[in-house]
Amino acid sequence: MKKIALLPLCFLPLTTAVPVRAQSDNLTPLKERVNVQADSARANQIIDGRWVAVGTNKPHTICLDHSLPFRGRPSYRFELKQDDNTLEGYAEGETKGRAELSYCYAVSNDFRNYPASEYPNAQKMKTVYHYGKGSCPQGSSMSYTFSVYIPRSLAKDVSTIFAQWHGMPSRTLVSDPDGKVTRLSVEEFLELEKKMIFKKNMGYEKVAATNAQGKTVYKAGKPNGWLIEQGGYPPLAFGFSQGYFYIKANSDRKWLTDKTDRCNANPATAKVLRPVASTYKASTIAYKMPFDDFPKACWVTFKVDIDWTRYGKEKETILSLGMLDVTMTYRQDGKDIERHIVDKEKILIGRNDEEGYYFKFGIYRVGNSTVPVSYNLAGYEEHAR
Known part of the structure; x- marks a missing residue:
């Protein structure tokens, strides 16, 4: 599959997906959804020139929030209520819920130089997004920035991922x-x-x-x-679970992912920077803090530098370790606070796919949890280092 080169990020004109009737004076629901693997995005489905929405499309789940702007522009408010889980969980009988914005997607123009059969074939293989924008290659070095606003009302027992990087599995494997x-x-x-x-x-x-x-x-x-090949756990995730804020890095060097291998570090019990490993996989809690200590009712900005691990394809080897560096900054009680929470740690992070990775943020409620979740996200940027 031909890989589209990563382009430098540029600021695009504000073009928002066509909104439905406002949920309130301050919230504009964004109800359009795109299956990025199987469909290209239409113009009215693209949000702010850079996102498409995935997951349940109830009016409250993803909104532009004019009451909580970030750098002068509306932020994105995400919410899942108790009965909003629509996906099967990892274990039999479990459920999970999703309402996210994906930075990676393709549009019809991305197929303009291909034969007419290219798009329907990509739909069958679920590789439409491979042709579009917003992904980076395996083994690349990248910088990412995003901000989250956690309200004081968010329950301590939530189980949600608010930012994650996904692999792009090779469906012909x-x-x-x-x-x-x-x-x-x-x-x-x-x-x-x-x-x-x-x-x-x-x-x-x-x-x-x-x-x-x-x-x-x-x-x-x-x-x-x-x-x-379908993929597996996200190579990197920021979330809340079991009373902790955590950052988790996952690695899978197997050429065809073994979905029965559930190697996955537990944020509550795993030690920081001590990988939980199986024959082919490693799962590492890179950082965690008690939920009660996470800054609430303020914008928390994360700057994330990653060297993605390089893998040996069919040989199922590790060619080079990855690196993870994370800084969080916020303003609280009139003071600007900066914390270097992951300090250029050598780490296994990525998947043994020919394709690379892409970013999503929002709510990915896991672990059969139905605890209501709501928070805001904004300020995403990425660039190659």
Whole structure:
């Protein structure tokens, strides 16, 4: 898949997705949603020239907040109520909820120099966003900045990720029923896709049926033993869980991710900078502080420098360690405070994918939690170092 070069960040004119009727005088709901893997974004779905929204689209979930501006512009307010979980959790019977803005997406113009078949093929492979803006390559060195405003009313027992960096899995990487892993060509994958249905990372028999309108539709039958690359835990996440604010770095050097390997550091019990490891994965709590100590009712700005780990593709090796450096700044009680909370630590951070990483922020409520969540985010910037 051709990779679009990372462009220097520039300030774009303010162009906001078409709003629906305001929820209040201060909040403008943003209800348009984009499946960035399978669809390109239309003009009315692009927010402030740089974002698209993902997750549940209830009017309260993502809003422009004019009452809490950041540097003179409305911030983004995110909220999930108790009954807003719409996704299956990691474990059977669990749920999770999502309302986020994605910095990575493609538009129809990104396909203008490709054959007409390129876009529908990318839809089938769920790689549409690979053609667009907002991602960086594996092994790159990047700087990121964003700000969060946590209200005093946020419950201590929330379980939410408010900023995360995602991998971009190579969907043509498959495993057959005998366990042989192969990177298929686009043509080979499309032939496979004609014969089976992939749900998450598993292949199922493709069963024809007739719907109420008399049209032929296809449903997933029995599992057929095929697996496909889907991804895994985010390589980097900032969030709250079990009474802590935490920063977690994850690494997976396996060429085809093993979804049954749930190597994942617990913010409450894992020691800082002591990786929890399996054969191929490592999960590290890079920093944590008690929830009660996290600054509330003020803008907290994080500056994050990352050297993403370099991996050896099919050899499943580590070619070079990564690096993580995090500074948080805020103003409280009339004082400007700066804390260097992760100091250029050598760390495993990333995934063994050919593609790279992209940023999202908002609410990703996990762990079967239904505790209501609401906070504001703003001020995102990124650039190569």
